[in-house]
Amino acid sequence: MDPIIDIPALERFGIETGIFGLMNSKWAWPVAESVHFLGLNLLMCSVGMFDLRMLGVGRGIPIMELHKLVKFGIAGWIMCAITGFLFVMTAPGQYLYNPAFQTKMMLMATAFANMVVFYATTAEALKSTPASELPFTRARLIAFVSLGCWLGVITCGRLITFFRPPYHWCFWCGA
């Protein structure tokens, strides 16, 4: 019995709420995956491209005007969170003990902390940065961390299905 994560309880939750049955129906899994990918695409087209803009791509576009599209990224993230919850509750053990999933969650936590730092320290100052100029170093650093995290999230998402022994790279997995 795992003292931290009660897998059987999560499995019972999945079965009792009908998530397990739903996700094992013919088309629910691919539909949920499609929604998950649409969410990721919305995240990339708004937050990802906003990060690239802060890194100097697309100069001439006012940064905070581009920021208006971030709401689509938030909508995309919510789509990913809901479908992701359905995936995990269908097979909790396969996800929660998977080092790729653990890394993905850590990267998301980092992206969120980074976002908090962005709104607390940088968003306001960017309003007065001319659209034609390269933003100041702190903004570029935050953008670099954000973009790195989200591309890492995509990479880890693909790696979750990589059912290969993680001992080649997972230093916290134990022997």
Add this chain to the structure above:
Amino acid sequence: MNSVFAWIEQTPLSVFIREDFYFFFVVLIFHALGMALLVGGGLLIGFRTAGLAKQAPLHKFRGFFPVMWLGLTLAVISGVLLLISYPAKALTNPVFAVKFVCLIAAGLMVREIARRFFPVAAEGRELPPSARWFGLATLVLWIAGVTAGKFLPYTHHVLLVS
């Protein structure tokens, strides 16, 4: 056609992509990252042309084209490798054709937007009302292409190798 696919699947490269410990997943990861950059840029231009973030000058979005070209290059190289590994699985699936028609049409729409509306924006003029439809069609095509791609593993009906 299946005999051609079967022949491709027995070539050393095809066998290597399928059976190597890491390679297949490395290719899949690059396909996902390439598509993320390509479709991310494509959706961004779609949203702007559809009438959002109006204060952002449309023609300046040309700056995102190199990012989209990088994404396309990654997606095509990895996509060809994936195709070499399972040609029968992909090329006998009508959903694969849907994916391609949608993505090529989406790419052509972005090019058409650049040709029709970038010069208008560069002159500082208001975009014509038709721009909104170009933007919306572009959004729908990118999303349809990615969704079709996501359904490929669930819709194939010919599998000559595991």
